[in-house]
Amino acid sequence: MKKTRTNWHIAAVCAVKITFQDYSQCLEYHSEYRLLNGKCRIDLLVLCKPPDMKLPHSLARIFRSYNLFEIKGILSSVTIHSYYKTIAYAALLIAENAKEAPFTRNEITLSLLCHHYPAKLMKHLTKECGKTVAKSSDGIYYIYEDIFPVQIIVIRKLSPEDSLYLRCLTNRLDDSLLVDQLAEDYSLHQGQPDYEEYMNQLTNANQSDEGGTLMCCEGIFRLYGTSSREFYDKGYQDCEDKVRGIIADKDAEIADKDAEILRLKRMLSIQE
DSSP states (O other), X not given: OOOOOOOHHHHHHHHHHHHTGGGGGGEEEEEEEEETTTTEEEEEEEXXXXXXXXXXXXXXXXXXXXXXXXXXXXXXXXXXXXXXXHHHHHHHHHHHTTTTSOOOGGGEEEEEEESSOOHHHHHIIIIISOOEEEEEETTEEEEXXXXXXXXXXXXXXXXXXXXXXXXXXXXXXXXHHHHHHHHHHHTTSTTOHHHHHHHHHHHHHTBOTTSOSBOTTHHHHHTTTOOHHHHHHHHHHHHHHHHHHHHHHHHHHHHXXXXXXXXXXXHHHHHO
């Protein structure tokens, strides 16, 4: 089976939701939030309600009312261009809501999510722009002296203790300790959409280029009596079952209509 493309955006959004699941009642998610009539797109907009809510999680300490996420795939990083693009999107968010729900830059934060440390961007910010970059915790870097509060999140350096699903978001999941932690937690949440979609993308990402043998990620499934093949088969089976159900419903509707037509024809023939 040929390997399909992993959707890192979907996987990261699911991982963010899972990471903040303890605060789900005060967070609202808008994936691919559109600006300028759909011409621009924020990868993920997280609204915090009430706006003065303080979240203790290491990734959310920076949060305010409107929190923008720029998500980079496994092969890309946060470039100078993407940094300024995200700042521009934040400014557009203010401009487009100036009349309906006016707010200021003090209510917006930016989180740039990437797999690798963006050395060129950091050098640009510190050397050329004179900004201060400070490490908040493992994998989290704050950028000071900017128009908005900004944090850069380097996935591969995050602590698995409070960001397990983001930390495991890789196409080289070969750390047995991480796999054991992920398997144990995932086994408690099977059937929940965000967890299922995340695992679907993660499993796909850890296939060989030919789509054959899975890497260490396969151990996640074996630990609770299943396999990635069964995982995929279940997804396809669920899809087929839905299609069969739709077809059966349509067949039933057609049969009812045919019966009604036949009944009307009989009534007409009797009247004649």
